[in-house]
Amino acid sequence: MTNFEGRKAIVLGGTSGIGLATTEMLRDGGAEVIAGSRSECEIDGVECVQVDVLDRASLSELFEKNHGFDYLVNAATGGARAIGPFLEMDLDGYQNSFAKLWGYVNSVRLGVPQMSTDGAVVLFSGYPARKFRPGTIAIGSVGGSVEAFIHLVANEINPVRINGVCPGLIDTPMSPLEGDERQAYYDKGTAGHLIPRAGTAAECAGAAIFLLANEFVTGTIIDVDGGAIVT
Numbered sequence: 001m002t003n004f005e006g007r008k009a010i011v012l013g014g015t016s017g018i019g020l021a022t023t024e025m026l027r028d029g030g031a032e033v034i035a036g037s038r039s040e041c042e043i044d045g046v047e048c049v050q051v052d053v054l055d056r057a058s059l060s061e062l063f064e065k066n067h068g069f070d071y072l073v074n075a076a077t078g079g080a081r082a083i084g085p086f087l088e089m090d091l092d093g094y095q096n097s098f099a100k101l102w103g104y105v106n107s108v109r110l111g112v113p114q115m116s117t118d119g120a121v122v123l124f125s126g127y128p129a130r131k132f133r134p135g136t137i138a139i140g141s142v143g144g145s146v147e148a149f150i151h152l153v154a155n156e157i158n159p160v161r162i163n164g165v166c167p168g169l170i171d172t173p174m175s176p177l178e179g180d181e182r183q184a185y186y187d188k189g190t191a192g193h194l195i196p197r198a199g200t201a202a203e204c205a206g207a208a209i210f211l212l213a214n215e216f217v218t219g220t221i222i223d224v225d226g227g228a229i230v231t
């Protein structure tokens with residue numbers, strides 16, 4: 001286990017799925033962890049704060065209060081996402097899908113000036129950014145923007161490092177399906193992949209932990225997708 005003793009982390013979207021798994025790994029590694037999302041939460045050994053990543057004033061307050069913190073992880077989905085054929089897509093829905101990007105941009109812009117200079121940021125894109133899947137043009141565009149943002153902004157926030165994890169299809173509360181329907185969704189969605197199963201939140205969080213800990217990595221993306229992109 002990576003040792004994060006003496007480090008302070010803020011994990012936005014840190015109360016569910018991949019963010020929650022990252023919160024727990026940082027905590028288990030000895031970091032002081034603050035997990036933020038819009039809902040109330042209770043996580044053993046973690047400070048939970050209610051914050052909307054689209055509310056810049058609340059974000060600034062959180063970062064200023066924790067001035068000198070070391071790690072910023074943002075896994076917040078941001079809001080509703082448009083899914084379906086592009087030519088039938090509601091354009092407001094398409095635009096609103098970018099809430100995820102704005103939440104990420106807000107947190108990096110407002111968070112980095114409050115971080116320690118040897119700090120690190122991790123964001124999450126998503127494999128539709130580089131792999132065509134019917135119905136995912138909007139979320140693919142958002143994911144591609146997140147990846148471009150990481151590559152480019154790394155130059156401007158250096159020496160704070162920034163990297164991304166690109167999840168494939170991961171079994172998290174993001175999917176509301178249950179039981180057989182849920183299993184069928186993941187089986188069908190991953191059937192053609194080199195590793196034909198949904199990933200776990202912990203498998204993605206493990207990549208985030210690597211990116212936070214390894215001080216020779218910045219401006220890059222790790223794919224945790226069961227080979228989806230290369231299939």
Ligand SMILES: NC(=O)c1ccc[n+]([C@@H]2O[C@H](COP(=O)([O-])OP(=O)(O)OC[C@H]3O[C@@H](n4cnc5c(N)ncnc54)[C@H](OP(=O)(O)O)[C@@H]3O)[C@@H](O)[C@H]2O)c1
Pocket residue numbers: 012013014015016017018019036037038039040051052053054075076077078079100103124125126127166167168169170171172173174175
């Ligand atoms: N799961 C997948 O298959 C998959 C695939 C590709 C990419 N990803 C990406 O991986 C990241 C994590 O996804 P996940 O599957 O772990 O999602 P998840 O289980 O649905 O968790 C999303 C988290 O974001 C928080 N959140 C959403 N909007 C927020 C806002 N406006 N302000 C603050 N917090 C907000 C949620 O809490 P509240 O609702 O309480 O605010 C929750 O804690 C996302 O960027 C997602 O797009 C996931």
